[in-house]
Every structure is written in structure tokens, then in C-alpha cells.
Amino acid sequence: MLPALAPFPKGLTQAALDTLMPMHVALDAAGRVRATGPTIGRIVEAPFGAPFFDLFAIRRPEGIGDPATLRARAGERLFLRSRGAEGTFRGVAVADAEDGTLVNLSFGPGIIEAVRRYGLTEADFAATDLAIELLYVVEAKSMIMEELRTLNVRLRGAKNEAEQQARTDPLTGVRNRRAFDLALDEVLSGQGARPFGLMHVDLDFFKAVNDTLGHAAGDAVLRHVATVLTQETRTSDTVARIGGDEFMVLLPNVADRARLFEIAERVISQLSQPIDQSGKRCQVAASVGLWSSVGAQGPLLNTEILAQLDAALYAAKRQGRARACFAPDGYGSAWPSRP
Template identity: 40%
Template sequence: MSVVSFPELSVDTVAKAIPDMIQLRTVLNTALPFHLMIDQGGGITHAGPSFQKLFPDEQIIGAQFFDLLKVRRPAGITDASGLRAIKGERLILSAPTLDCAKLKAVAIPLGQGALLIDLSLGAGVLDIVSRCNLKNKDFSPADPTVDMIYMMEVQSFVYQQHKTQSQKLQGAKVQAEEKAYTDALTGLANRRALESHMKRLLRRSRGKGFALMQIDLDHFKAVNDTQGHAAGDRVLHETACRLRRQMRASDLVARVGGDEFVIIMSDYGTAETVRVVAERLIDDLRQPFQFGDVACRIGASVGATIVSAGSKRSPEEILATADRALYTSKDKGRGVFHLM
């Protein structure tokens, strides 16, 4: 790295060039707002307004440079003499109170051992700007950091907009998928979701098989005919609630159309377990559906089939078997269970 050489400036030279030290500081505060001056021993004698904003809780003037800042590169610089030895070289500093955010700097000799140190923001610039509440006016008009911050903010804004839009699209996709697999009236899975679930179970290489129950409500048409379709919809919705309460979270409960429901019990246990569950459902659905002063009574017939692990039957064949079992139960007088 090439080293920029700065001539030693005597106090007399500075005094002749800029008669009033106050004027010098005013010029430096405008041109180099992040600068500071240190004396021969490293004590800070002056600091630009923007530098002071980096350390709002510190008494800057009179403080030791190395109490506020650490020189990371070049390594091994721990006092003012070390800074004087590398005058004109690029420095990388960190400030513990700024979570060790990196600052770039250069040390310029002023004479009599004093140094002018000009700093600029490095990595983590946006965090420092936000934390220290820095504004455009806190930077020199010639400082490219302002343009860099603007570009970073634009980039961040575009990223956030893209992220927000992606989240909206993902949310809309999830909602659309849920809607596509959900029965609108009852909130249960629909036929599409049922078939998808069956295919997953049939693909399981280490599955334990499953039981499928098809449920048809008895005397539901009478509710529609005597109480109206609104009452019928309420019965369907309450039926869905009762079925969900009776089944495990791992079981799928679906409405496949009209007053027909299907339940898939994965890892069902035994055929006797399926019978016990089916009869429990039948008993529950025999209980009156009370809506205000109106009590609706229905029943349920259940047909079931058991699918063994590794079965080659298709979802359509399984549903057809359960449907035949259902009609057998209806032929037996309704309100009964039949396993096929």
C-alpha cells in the first residue's frame, strides 16, 4: 500500500494560514465532521460534531483516544506514538461502545506531536446511522457515505417490499390450497383432501394400514323438508363438530358431499376397535340437534373397510368397498355398522 506523505505543519504555519483557530475548527467541522485532534500524549483536544454524536454519553474533550477507540489494523498500535509512526496510512478502528463497529481513519500530523484524525463510517454504517440518529447534515457534502447509505436504504426497501410481497403471495397460496382442500360449509376436509390423504397412506412403505368409515345421515332429508335448508346446514355443521370431537387428531374427517362423511383412522388397531368407534359415532349422532326451540333428530349408518399395509387397492376401489358396506348397513335397517 502506498503511503501518503504529509509535511509537518508548525503552529506558526497553521496560524499564518488560518489566523483564527476558531475559524480552523469551523472549517474542519464542516469539511471533516467526523474528525478529532489529539495531542502528543493521545488526549483529545477537539472533536467534530458528528464524531461527538457517536459517543453521546462520553466526555470527549480531554478523554484518551485509546479509551474510546481501538486500532484493529495495522495491528499493534496502542498509543499516540504508534499513530504518528504510520501517518497517512489507512486505519481500521473499532469502538466497543458501538458494538465494535468498524471505522476507517487516517492520521495527519499537525506538528509538535499533535495529530488530526479523520474518520469515516465503515462496515455496519446503517446500524451506526440509526443508533446515533445521524442525518445528511452530519456528513461532509463530499462524503460518498451519504450516497452509499441512500443506495443501501433503497436496496433494503426493495428487499423488504419483495419479502412482503412474497409473504403475501405465499399466504395467498396457502389460503388457496386450504380452500381447495376444505369443505366450505363444515370446515372439514373435502373429497380432494380425502383422496390426497389416502394416496399418502397407500404410499407409506412402513405403514400399519388404515380403516375407512363411510357415514350417511339417516332421515336428513326430512330435516330439509320440514325445517328448511338453513336447519339442514346447521345439522351438517353440528355433525362435523361431533365427528371431530369423537376422533383423534391424527384421524381425517371429511365431508364428501350432501350428508355423506368419510373418516380415515390411521393405525386403527383392530377390527373390533373400528366397530367400537363406529357404534360410538352412531350413538352420538342419535342425540337430538337442538337449535333454540327446535330439536332435529337424525341417525347415521356406517360402512367400513380395512386397508392392510402394502395394499394395492386404489382409493377408488377402497371407497367403493366402503360404499357397499354402507348400503349393507342401510339394508339392515339403518343406524347400524357393517364392516366389509
């Protein structure tokens, strides 16, 4: 049978201790729990009369494992671990007037995690505890950091959107001349391991559409061309309107002349079909200049490649329009309209 527990120290009520030290544990002379503060009572199951060292292990200073040693080390900083709850505590013990011990605990650096884990609020701490101010600071910092993260995401999104707009043709939605030049420069910088092909598409009879049916019809034709080129190529290819009725297509890893010519013929066939624009018949055709990196000699320059591509395009037009031609000799391919 357990001996009778000593009464609580006279002169200081339990209510007063609960207010001043909501994380305290009061022990009798035998080291048994006589009372606990409301906050520590929520976290650690410490029934009346339970031995303190069954509930807590003192990690530092070493060698404190009984009530007498705990009283003898009164005033020293304690580092404790609860045997039944998560987390660690800091504390200090003092002897009371009845040979008992009063241990006051705190969360130390783990307070933020403890607040989250146990759902603690301002009411769980003493009014003078600076933990409240710390929690306010941490909460404010968290809110500010979240606002900054949100702002950064929005800024990155706006930047990406602005960059996309700067590289997009507003009428057709495909890439513009600047985007095409950047894509060509990129593939040229790795040309040794990455063959590629180019298509220069120029519309035939487009001026007649604009002159007879109006610019709205001409715009509809340009959007239709962009759609056809996008459908006949891959997502990894670059389709760009470089001005007026001219389009460029960059096809990474597609340098086989037969395959390039096949793609060009499909495009020419599609664009030769009449286009209905608000009941009006729009008829255009397309001439295509082709270029392949296969057989190209020496370092390739952007301007030289485009000059050869232009020559191929004009050769296609001289052959009767609605045709495709390859770039001339010296750049790995021949003049005839078929490979």
C-alpha cells in the same frame, strides 16, 4: 507538568474543520489531543491534552505507536480501534504546519452499525460525505425488503387460505372429497408402517327431512352430523363430506376392528337423537360402513378400498339401517355387524 499545547494551525478555523471533517482528531507535536470534530467527540471520549495512543490503537500498518512514526507514515491508510468505544475506524493522517498531526477518521464498512449504535444523523457527517447517500440507499432497501417480507407473508397466508377453502366443504366446515382423497393417498403411501381405519357414514331418512321441512332444515342436519363426527374423532383424523348426505372418516393408526366399531356405534347413537331446527323436529339415522387395514393383502388401491367400503355400507342398510358393518372377507374383516 505538561508543556504548553501548540495553538491550532493558522488559516483554518476550528469551525471550518468541524464542518469539513466532523470525524477529525487534531494532535500537537507530542501526540496529544488538541481538538476533535463534533462527531468523533460524541463517540470517543477524547479530552483536551489526552495522548492519542491512549485513545486509539493502530492495527494496520503495524508498528505505528508514537507521534513521530504517525507523522512519518502520513498519507497511508490507517485501521484503528478505539480503546474506549465499540467498533473500528479507518483513517488517514497528515502533518500540519506546526509539527502536529491531523487525523481524519471514518467508519468504513461499519457505518451502518455505527449509525444505529450511536444514533447518528445527517448532521453528524460532512455535506460531501457519500455516507449519507449510502444510508439513504440502505434505508430504502430495508424498507423495500420489509415491504417484500410483509407481502410474502400475506401471499403465503392467502395461498394457505385458498388451499384450505379448496379442501373445505363450505356448508359444514369439514373437509371435502378432494381433501379426503389426498389424505387417503397419503396414508396409503406409508401403509406398511401406518395402519388405519375408514368409516363411510350415510344418513337414513335425510330425503324426508328435505322434502317435509325444507332445505334449511336439511342443511342444519348436515352441519349437526359434521359436528358429531368431529367430536367423536381426533384432530389427527380426517372428517369429510364427500357429497349429499355422505361423510367419510379416515382414522390413521386406528385399525382395531373393535375400536372402530365402538366409534361407529357412538356416532350412530348420537345421530339417532332428534334434532331441533327452529322448533321443528328433524329425525334421521346413520348407516356406517367400516374398513380396517389389518389383514389387508398386497398393495392397496384407493378405488378397491372404497368399493369394499361401499359394500360394507350397503350391507349395513340391508340389515335394517342405523347399523355398522365391516368390509367383506378378502380385506381383513368379516360381514357381521359386530366384530
